[in-house]
Structures are given as structure tokens and as C-alpha cells.
Amino acid sequence: MGDWQSAAKRAAAYYAVDHFVQSGMRLGLGTGSTVAFVLERLAQRLQTGDLRDIAGIPTSEATAQRAQALGIPLLSFDDVQSLDLCIDGADEVDPSLNLVKGLGGALVREKIVASASRSMVVVVDESKIVPKLGTRAPLPVEVLTFGWQLHEAWLRSLGVEPVLRRTAQGEPFVSDNGNYIYDCHFPQGIDDPMRVEAAINNRPGVVENGLFLGYATQVVIGMESGDVVVKRVAEEA
Numbered sequence: 001m002g003d004w005q006s007a008a009k010r011a012a013a014y015y016a017v018d019h020f021v022q023s024g025m026r027l028g029l030g031t032g033s034t035v036a037f038v039l040e041r042l043a044q045r046l047q048t049g050d051l052r053d054i055a056g057i058p059t060s061e062a063t064a065q066r067a068q069a070l071g072i073p074l075l076s077f078d079d080v081q082s083l084d085l086c087i088d089g090a091d092e093v094d095p096s097l098n099l100v101k102g103l104g105g106a107l108v109r110e111k112i113v114a115s116a117s118r119s120m121v122v123v124v125d126e127s128k129i130v131p132k133l134g135t136r137a138p139l140p141v142e143v144l145t146f147g148w149q150l151h152e153a154w155l156r157s158l159g160v161e162p163v164l165r166r167t168a169q170g171e172p173f174v175s176d177n178g179n180y181i182y183d184c185h186f187p188q189g190i191d192d193p194m195r196v197e198a199a200i201n202n203r204p205g206v207v208e209n210g211l212f213l214g215y216a217t218q219v220v221i222g223m224e225s226g227d228v229v230v231k232r233v234a235e236e237a
């Protein structure tokens, strides 16, 4: 990651916390390097007393540990069934603010938390903006370990190049949910995300895929120039 990208992620994260989070909110806390800056900013504003009585549901063990270390109060779905706002990163954002997520391996919990949130603010640097989903990042598909071997040929039959995600040691990567992930490369990008989402999620053994269609309400983009740009979903006519 270039220096400008790290600065852009921080700028987007700080902007999102400063403009969208209010005292008393119940938050969804996403996963990844941009969300790390979100947590940093939340902790700063809690310490100064500028924000009070906020608490969040983390979308990964990594986020839970980081939030705890920073003193951000955590909740679970035993405590609340809906959230005011979820803040999360993304691997791709298209012109309709549809997303690909999950390179950090937290897509299942991220989608559950986003679906329980009244709004979703996405924080990215400008390298994540794409004209078409599937052109920059592969689409992660989380599968149960039982029968994981069966999905590769099926995914290929959809015209996709699936690669089982592995650790640096060459072992299959295991998600927080105990599952494997196929990273699916679309040679021409994803032409019809809704059709792809339905086809993949209808397959026995597939837990979830990384397409987030219609979830984002705002996208905060940190630019290489240092500016921050906010995009909102188009208001319905």
C-alpha cells in the first residue's frame, strides 16, 4: 500500500466518524486497514468526551480485539437487534455504490451486520472506485469445509477462475466462522451482479459471497490529492 493510500484511508475514516457518528449510536464495526483508522478516531473522540455512549458490534475477531484494546465498548446481537450505522471498508465500489467486499475474510459477518444497520457508510481510498465490479478484485465466496472440493468445477462452469484462499504457509485460509474462501476472478468483470449473487448463494455449501448490492448509503472516498469526496445513493424520484 502506497503512502498516499494510507493517508487517504485515514482521511476517509476520520471524515466518516466526524460527520456520521453521534453520541448514543449503536454501530456496526467493519474490518480492515481503513476501519482500523475508524476505530482509532472513535477512541480519540471517546477519550476527549466529544462522543459519549457509543458501542459497536464487531464484524471480526480482529476488529473485536482492536476495539477492546482501544476501549471502545462492544455489543452482541443478544443486546440489540438493529444498529444505527455500520462503517466498513470495501475492495471495490461501482457507480451505483454496489460493493465487492471480503478480501479481509470477514464478508459473512460484515453482511449480517450491514443488513442489521439502518445505514452503511463505506470508507475507501480512491483506488477502490471501479466502473464495473470484478475488474479490480476477485469476488470472495465463503464455503463450508464439508464438500469444499465440489465448488471449484462448478464455479468454473460459470466462467469464473476460482482460487482457494491460502495462508502464507500454504494452508487453506480459515475464516472466523471456520469456513474456507474461494477468490473468484471474473475475466471480463461481473456483468450482472444480481444474477451472480443469486446463483452463487443458491448453491448448497455456499455460506455467502462478497457482493454487497444496495447496502451502502454513503461512500467516503479519500483521494490521492488529499481531498475527501462523499457519494450518496441517488434519492428515489
Ligand SMILES: O=C(CO)[C@H](O)[C@H](O)COP(=O)(O)O
Residues within 6 Å of the ligand: 030, 031, 032, 033, 034, 035, 088, 089, 090, 091, 100, 101, 102, 103, 104, 105, 106, 107, 110
Ligand atoms: O471487506 C473487507 C474485509 O472482509 C474489508 O473491508 C476490505 O477488504 C477493505 O479492506 P481495507 O480497508 O484493508 O482495504
